[in-house]
Amino acid sequence: MNKSERMQLAQWSAGRARKAGAADAAITVANQRDIDVEHRDGKLDKLQESTQNYLALKLYVNGRYSAHTTCDLRKETLGKFIEDAVTMTGHLTEDPFRALPNPKYYAGRREVDLQINDPFYADVTSERRVAIAREIDELTRSQSDKIVSATSYYSDSHAELAKVHTNGFEGETESTTFEAGVEVAASDGDKGRPQDYEWRSFRFFKDLATSQVLARAAVDRVLGRLGQTKIATGVYDMVVENRAVSKLLNALTEPMGGYYLQQKSSFLDGKLGEKVASERLTLIDDPFIPAGLNSKTFDFEGMATRRRVMIDKGILKAFYIGDYYGKKLGMEPTTSSSTNTVFEYGARSPEEMLGDIKKGILVTGFLGGNYNSTTGDFSFGVFGKLVEDGRIVKAINEMNVSGNLAELFNQLVEVGNDPYVYSALRRPSMRFEGISFSGI
Numbered sequence: 534m535n536k537s538e539r540m541q542l543a544q545w546s547a548g549r550a551r552k553a554g555a556a557d558a559a560i561t562v563a564n565q566r567d568i569d570v571e572h573r574d575g576k577l578d579k580l581q582e583s584t585q586n587y588l589a590l591k592l593y594v595n596g597r598y599s600a601h602t603t604c605d606l607r608k609e610t611l612g613k614f615i616e617d618a619v620t621m622t623g624h625l626t627e628d629p630f631r632a633l634p635n636p637k638y639y640a641g642r643r644e645v646d647l648q649i650n651d652p653f654y655a656d657v658t659s660e661r662r663v664a665i666a667r668e669i670d671e672l673t674r675s676q677s678d679k680i681v682s683a684t685s686y687y688s689d690s691h692a693e694l695a696k697v698h699t700n701g702f703e704g705e706t707e708s709t710t711f712e713a714g715v716e717v718a719a720s721d722g723d724k725g726r727p728q729d730y731e732w733r734s735f736r737f738f739k740d741l742a743t744s745q746v747l748a749r750a751a752v753d754r755v756l757g758r759l760g761q762t763k764i765a766t767g768v769y770d771m772v773v774e775n776r777a778v779s780k781l782l783n784a785l786t787e788p789m790g791g792y793y794l795q796q797k798s799s800f801l802d803g804k805l806g807e808k809v810a811s812e813r814l815t816l817i818d819d820p821f822i823p824a825g826l827n828s829k830t831f832d833f834e835g836m837a838t839r840r841r842v843m844i845d846k847g848i849l850k851a852f853y854i855g856d857y858y859g860k861k862l863g864m865e866p867t868t869s870s871s872t873n874t875v876f877e878y879g880a881r882s883p884e885e886m887l888g889d890i891k892k893g894i895l896v897t898g899f900l901g902g903n904y905n906s907t908t909g910d911f912s913f914g915v916f917g918k919l920v921e922d923g924r925i926v927k928a929i930n931e932m933n934v935s936g937n938l939a940e941l942f943n944q945l946v947e948v949g950n951d952p953y954v955y956s957a958l959r960r961p962s963m964r965f966e967g968i969s970f971s972g973i
Contacts, residue, residue, distance in 0.1 A: 534562075534564065534586065534606070536693065536695070536705065536707075539562045539563075539564070539693065539694070539695040539705075540562075540695040540697070540703070540705060542562050542588070542606065542608075542695075543560045543561070543562045543588075543695045543696065543697040543703075544560075544697050544703075545608070546558075546560045546562070546588060546590065546611065546615060546697075547560045547697045547698070547699045549611075549612055549615050549616075550590070550592060550615050550619060550699065551699055553615055553616045553619040553620075554594065554619050554620075554623075555592050555593060555594050555619050555622070555699075556593050556594060556595065557592075557593040557632065557633045557698070557699045557700055558590065558591065558592050558593065558698070558699050559590075559591040559633060559696070559697070559698045559699075559702075559835070560588065560589070560590055560591075560696070560697045560698075561588070561589040561694055561695070561696045562587075562588050562606070562694065562695045563585075563586070563587055563588075563589070563692065563693065563694035563695075564584070564585070564586045564692070564693045564694075565584070565585050565690065565691070565692040565693075566582070566583070566584045566585075566690065566691045566692075567581075567582070567583050567584075567688070567689075567690045568581070568582045568659075568662060568688060568689050568690070569581045569582075569686070569687075569688045570662050570663055570665075570666040570686065570687040570688065571666065571684060571685070571686055572663075572666040572667050572669070572670040572684070572685045572686075573670070573682075573683070573684040573685075574670070574674070574682055574683060574684070575670065575671070575674070577663065577666075577667070578684070580659075580663065582659075585604065586604060586606055587602055587603065587604045587606075588602070588603050588604075588606055588611065589601070589602050590602070590603075590615065590618060592618055592619055592622045593631060593632055593633065594619055594622040594623050595623060595627075596627040596628065596629055596631070597622050597623060597624075597625040597626065597627055597628065597631070598622070598625070598628055598631035599618065599621065599622040599625060601614070601618045630857060630860040630861045631857065632860070633698050633699070633700050633702075633835075633856075634702075634834050634835060634836055634856040634866070635856075636700055636701045636702070638834075638835075638836040638837065638856065638866060639698075639701060639702045639831070639835055639836065639837060640837060641837045641839075642704070642830050642831055642837035642838075643821065643830050643837070643838075644830075645821060645830065647821065647822075647823065647824075647825070647828040647829070647830070648736065648823045648824045648828075649706075649707075649708040649709070649736050649824060649825070649828055650707045650708050650709050650736075651709040651711070651736060651737045651738055651739075653738065653739075654689070654691050654709045654738070657689065657738055662687050662689070663687075665687045665713060665741075665744060666685045666686065666687040666713075667685075668744040669685035669686075669687075669713065669714075669715050669744045669747050669748055670683050670684070670685040670715070672744050672745060672748035672749075673685065673715050673717055673747075673748040673751055673752060676748060676749065676752040677719070677752060677756060679719045679720055679721075679756060679759065680717060680718070680719055680720075680752065680755070681718050681719060681720045681726060682717070682718040682726075683715055683716070683717045683718075683751075684715065684716045684717075685713075685714070685715040685747075686712070686713060686714050686715065686716075686732070687712070687713045688711075688712045688713075689709065689710060689711045689712070689738070690709065690710050691707075691708075691709050692706075692707070692708050692709075693705075693706070693707045694706055696831075696835065698835055702831075702835040704830075704831050704835065706829065708736070709736060709737070709738075710734060710735070710736060710826070711734070711735050711736070711737070711738050711740075711741050712732065712733070712734045712735075713732075713733060713741055713742065713744075713747060714730060714731050714732030714733060714747060714751075715730065715731055715732075715747055715748060715751045716728065716729075716730045716751075717729060717730065717751045717752060717754075717755045718755065719755045719756060719758070719759060721758075721759045721760065721761075724759075724760070724761070724762075727755055727758035727759065727761060727930075728755065729751060729754040729755040729757075729758060729898070730751055730754070731747050731748075731750040731751035731754065732955070733747065733955040734826055734955050734956065735824075735955070736824040736825075736826065737824065740824075754897070757897075757918075757928060758916065758928050758930070759928065760927060760928055761916065761927075761928035761929055761930040762927070762928070762929060762930070763929065763930070763931050763932060763972045763973045764919055764929050764932070764972050764973065765972055765973055766970065766971050766972045766973065767969075767970060767972075768967055768968065768969055768970075769892055769893045769894045769968055769970055770890045770891075770892065770893035770894075770920075770964065770965070770966050770967070770968070771893060771894050771895075771896060771934070771964070771965045771966075771968040771970075772883060772886055772887055772890070772893065772894075772895045772896070772920075772962060772963070772964045772965075773895075773896045773962060773963050773964075773965070774883065774895065774896060774897045774898075774917075774962055775883070775949065775951050775952070775953040775960050775961050775962045776953050776955075776956075776960075777896055777897055777898050777899060778960050778961075778962065778963050779953075779956070779958050779960055780899045780913060781938070781941070781942075781963075782816075782874075782958065782960055783958075784904045784906075784911060784938055785810075785938055785942060786816070786843075786853075786871065786874075787906060788800055788801050788802075788906045788909075789801055789843065789849075789851075789852050789853050790852070790853045790854075790858075790870070791852065791853065791854040791855055791857075791858025791859065791861075791862060791864075791869075792858060793906055794852060794854075794858070794862060795858050795861050795862055797907075798906050798907045799906055799907065800905075800906065800907060800908055800909035800938070800939065801849060801852075804849050805849055805850075805851075805852065806848065806849065806850075807848065807849060808847050808848055808849075808943075809844065809847065809848070809849045809939060809942065810844060810847040810939075810942035810943060810945060811847050811942060811943050811944070811945040811946065812846040812847045813846075813847070813879075813945045813946060813947060813948055814844055814846070814847055814876075814942060814945055814948070815842065815844060815845055815846055815876060815877035816842075816843045816844040816874060816875075816876060817840065817841070817842050817843065817874070817875045817876065817877075818840065818841045818842075818843055818851075818853075818868065818871055818872055818873070818874060819840050819872065819873050819874075819875050820838035820839075820840065820868075820872035820873060821838075821840060822873045822875070825872070825873040825957065826873065826955075826956060826957040827871070827872045827873050827957035828872065828873060829872060832855070832868055832869045832870065832872075833869055833870075834855055834856050834857075834869050836855075836856060836866065836868065836869070838868060838872060839867075839868070841867060841868070846877075847942075847943075851867050852864070852867065853867060853868055853869070853870055853871060854866045854867045854868070854869075855868070855869030855870070856869070871957070871958075872957065873957045873958075873959065874957065874958045874959060874960070875952070875959045876948060876952070876959070876960065876961055877948070878948060878949065878950050878951075878952060878961050879947055879948045879949050879950050879961065880950055881947070881949060881950060882949060882950055882951060883895075883949050883951060883962040886947055886949060886962065886964045887920055887923060887925070888923040889923065890920045890923060891921070891922060891923075892920070892921055893919075893920040893921075894915070894917055894918070894919060894920065894929065894932070894968075894970060895917045895918040895920055895925065896915045896916075896917040896934075897916060897917040897918065898915070898916050898917065899913045899914060899915055900913075900914035900915065900916060900930075900931075901913070901914050902914050902933075904938065908937070909937045909938040909939050909940075910935075910936070910937050910938075911935060911936065911937070911938055911941075912933060912934075912935035913933070913934055913935070914931065914932070914933055915932050915933070915934050915970075916928075916929060916930040916931070916932070917929055917932075929972075931972075932970050932971065932972045933970065933971040933972075934968060934969070934970050934971075935969065935971070936968070936969060941965065941968070944965045944966050944967055944968065945963055945964070945965050946964055946965065946966050947963070947964040948961045948962070948963050948964075949961040949962035949963070949964075
């Protein structure tokens with residue numbers, strides 16, 4: 534099915550839903566191809582390909598709502614599927630907040646090439662995919678006799694969709710994603726087998742990191758964990774590495790969502806316009822980054838995306854409010870979920886930040902833990918490096934950091950100049966002062 538046929542089927546299905554008695558309907562017709570390869574310790578462990586054509590149907594019938602999916606896209610059977618779905622929806626409980634967005638939220642959609650689709654996706658062969666995974670595995674295990682196990686990964690996906698709403702929205706997207714990485718374990722004698730990884734994602738195959746880069750980075754990380762020990766409980770300055778700081782940022786931004794606000798389970802409820810973090814924190818939702826991993830011109834509700842400052846120098850400026858929860862909360866919708874998240878970056882590298890620390894911990898990863906979205910209280914296990922007088926002294930693990938997210942982000946004193954570009958969350962390394970750690 535080509536792009537034109539996909540849109541025509543979505544339009545036909547929308548009309549059929551209306552004819553069957555639906556007040557409104559949202560139709561998505563999509564095709565997605567996913568390929569995954571795993572190579573473990575010299576052997577091909579997984580080679581999986583899946584291709585799915587499907588139609589997703591959301592129905593609004595006399596104040597009632599339902600969602601349905603089918604992979605049978607033949608019109609002779611699809612018509613009956615839609616009619617039956619409309620009939621079933623009529624028996625559900627009413628939800629007065631379930632409706633398509635006001636068409637005014639569709640307006641202003643930017644006509645821009647986001648560069649999210651690799652036109653040469655079809656040129657990547659299965660042989661090349663397997664070879665990449667095998668090469669990463671072999672290079673990783675050859676780096677050091679301390680390496681005891683390696684599992685390498687390669688995956689890519691290609692997705693196309695056409696979306697139609699009966700109240701005037703139509704949109705199409707086509708995108709690709711390429712990912713590769715490796716998980717590695719090393720022998721640390723009687724201290725166990727520390728593990729680490731390196732993983733990178735891109736929109737274009739040509740940008741994929743080389744096998745040598747991925748293998749070397751993963752090995753350097755895991756060897757850097759050898760000899761790790763607990764250290765004394767105390768108050769330390771803390772630098773959190775860019776890829777690890779997502780744990781803290783996700784705990785901060787998740788309660789900014791409409792669901793949490795409506796459920797009264799957000800410690801940020803009622804804080805709009807107030808200071809919730811240090812002035813060092815500026816967080817921006819930017820859906821228009823070229824080749825961004827979550828770049829889009831409309832969200833899954835069809836609303837046109839906008840660049841928004843969510844936190845401005847510590848002041849909470851906006852929530853992630855979709856149309857449905859906007860209606861329930863009596864608030865103007867912004868966006869149903871985050872797109873690409875960028876920051877106001879600092880001037881210094883993580884190494885330069887560490888150089889100022891007399892006694893501190895460089896956190897390179899988190900181990901489990903939990904947080905309470907209602908209160909902001911958290912407790913996370915961490916591993917990383919002890920820093921004294923600006924120098925890394927030794928590897929540490931099995932430490933615990935706990936506190937309150939609002940207090941923690943007010944202890945943020947510096948952000949780095951190192952955005953993590955392999956994710957839609959382009960976070961920098963962050964430095965915090967006076968953080969309590971539990972150890973021995």
